[in-house]
Amino acid sequence: MIISVAQTQMYFLALTRVLAIIIHIPVLGGRMIPVKIRLALGLLLAAILIPWNPLPVEAEALSIFGLTIEIGRELIIGTIAGFAATLTFGAIQIAGEAMSSGSGFGAARIMNPAFGESGSAMDQLFTFIALLLFMVLNGHHQFLMALQTTFKLIPLRSDLPILETAPLISMFGRLVTLGIQMALPVMGTMLLTDIILGLLARIAPQVQVFFLGLPLKISLGIIALILTFSVAFPLMSNLLKSIGPKMIELLGG
Numbered sequence: 001m002i003i004s005v006a007q008t009q010m011y012f013l014a015l016t017r018v019l020a021i022i023i024h025i026p027v028l029g030g031r032m033i034p035v036k037i038r039l040a041l042g043l044l045l046a047a048i049l050i051p052w053n054p055l056p057v058e059a060e061a062l063s064i065f066g067l068t069i070e071i072g073r074e075l076i077i078g079t080i081a082g083f084a085a086t087l088t089f090g091a092i093q094i095a096g097e098a099m100s101s102g103s104g105f106g107a108a109r110i111m112n113p114a115f116g117e118s119g120s121a122m123d124q125l126f127t128f129i130a131l132l133l134f135m136v137l138n139g140h141h142q143f144l145m146a147l148q149t150t151f152k153l154i155p156l157r158s159d160l161p162i163l164e165t166a167p168l169i170s171m172f173g174r175l176v177t178l179g180i181q182m183a184l185p186v187m188g189t190m191l192l193t194d195i196i197l198g199l200l201a202r203i204a205p206q207v208q209v210f211f212l213g214l215p216l217k218i219s220l221g222i223i224a225l226i227l228t229f230s231v232a233f234p235l236m237s238n239l240l241k242s243i244g245p246k247m248i249e250l251l252g253g
Contacts, residue, residue, distance in 0.1 A: 005061040013074050013156050015046040020078025021147055021247075024085040027131050028140065049148045050156070073160055077251070080161070081150055084246035085143070087175045088239050092130045094179035095232070096123030099186040099225065122225065126182075130236055139240045146244030153251055161252045171246060178239060182232040189224040193217050 019042040022029035029038045062070060100122040134140065154161055180187075193216065201209040 014050040016074040024082030081247040091175035091179035095182035096126035098183035142244040
């Protein structure tokens, strides 16, 4: 079987889009995944997911300039679609950071291998719980189905989608709101603790509020975090299940 140069170029364009999308999913193409594994996964997914329309051997191939333009177009499409996953996991990071800021856990920063940057202990906890939920809820299956849908919605070598700012701003606002909602129980507990400690400092100035407050806030933060899981898990599950639809929404589907 002879494969034309045009067919090879189409496969390479599909591979470009696939790699540009999966790098936004930490468990599939995040920084903690070796480059060889990411490339092998991209090669496999590109061969499986793209609509296979064999081109004749004499099909006209793209020039170097045309191929460069098409590669740039696929990178843009993949980045737009993958941005939905970035916003989703970013909302979970916002929840972790918001809970850490007042509970005393934000003082220590730990390297987060999932995103390749430092974060607080609660940020790390929420991130890894989200990754586990993503796999348990078959979020990777839904993501792969959405990835295949992008090729039907925007075929290879087609025009760029018209990116409207209103859906993007609306999605960003919803995800940030959900992140804050997940953190509200801990944030509310820390606010009440600060108010009580402030009143205690006025009533009994001889009490060392600073030394009393730090272990108290850490203890109450852990208790509030345990109680928060009953609220956070449903919200987090809905967030992770909606990654695929959000990808299609950003592309105008």
